[in-house]
Amino acid sequence: MDSEQKNVSSTTNRGRPRSETLHRNILDATLSLLNEVGVEKLSIEMIAQRAGVGKTSIYRRWANKEALVLDTLEQVKPELNLSIKDNLHDTLYEIADSFFEQMNTPLGKQMLSVLVSTLSGSSQISETFWERHSLPKTKEISSIIDHFRLHEGLSDNVSDDLASDLLNGYVMYLLLFKPPSKDFDSSLKRGIEIIVNGMKKSD
Numbered sequence: 001m002d003s004e005q006k007n008v009s010s011t012t013n014r015g016r017p018r019s020e021t022l023h024r025n026i027l028d029a030t031l032s033l034l035n036e037v038g039v040e041k042l043s044i045e046m047i048a049q050r051a052g053v054g055k056t057s058i059y060r061r062w063a064n065k066e067a068l069v070l071d072t073l074e075q076v077k078p079e080l081n082l083s084i085k086d087n088l089h090d091t092l093y094e095i096a097d098s099f100f101e102q103m104n105t106p107l108g109k110q111m112l113s114v115l116v117s118t119l120s121g122s123s124q125i126s127e128t129f130w131e132r133h134s135l136p137k138t139k140e141i142s143s144i145i146d147h148f149r150l151h152e153g154l155s156d157n158v159s160d161d162l163a164s165d166l167l168n169g170y171v172m173y174l175l176l177f178k179p180p181s182k183d184f185d186s187s188l189k190r191g192i193e194i195i196v197n198g199m200k201k202s203d
Contacts, residue, residue: 025051026058030072035114039069039121066125070132073118073125076111077133078102082140088148092192095141096171100184103175112176138164145199158199166195 029051033042044065048055062068081098085091103112119126142160149156170191174184 039118155201
């Protein structure tokens with residue numbers, strides 16, 4: 001296999017060398033249509049028309065609609081700051097605050113809404129996205145929580161994964177459902193305090 005062939009998208013081994021511009025146009029078209037019509041009504045034909053390409057150009061890069069949507073969602077997921085601070089509360093706060101800072105814009109909230117809508121509209125895509133992206137991030141946060149287990153007296157009966165899910169869910173709630181306010185920082189710190197205290201051993 002020559003060097004050009006190795007540049008083909010990882011989602012498929014078929015087709016000609018990938019054009020970065022064409023690839024980006026297809027992803028942008030998919031994201032735009034996910035926002036407009038949702039994953040259930042989305043079709044390869046619609047994406048091809050919006051991107052100004054033939055369907056064969058899409059199928060050279062992705063085996064099906066689901067594979068294309070998953071690659072598109074990869075473009076909108078935020079990166080987390082997973083650095084460890086002096087204590088668990090401050091560490092979880094930095095993780096949550098970095099997520100909030102990235103997504104607390106009109107575009108960021110729109111992208112989160114597209115992500116939630118898409119995952120709720122397709123069990124197949126939701127399951128794959130969970131296994132590839134959400135679960136690994138949950139496990140990363142869980143490992144950080146476990147790092148503080150002995151030092152902060154965390155109970156062995158409390159699931160680290162559940163605490164991680166509660167943190168993620170709370171930040172999403174503050175971003176997407178609670179009206180914008182200046183007390184976000186205090187609300188976030190208080191929510192994390194409740195999560196951390198709930199993990200500690202009873203006296």
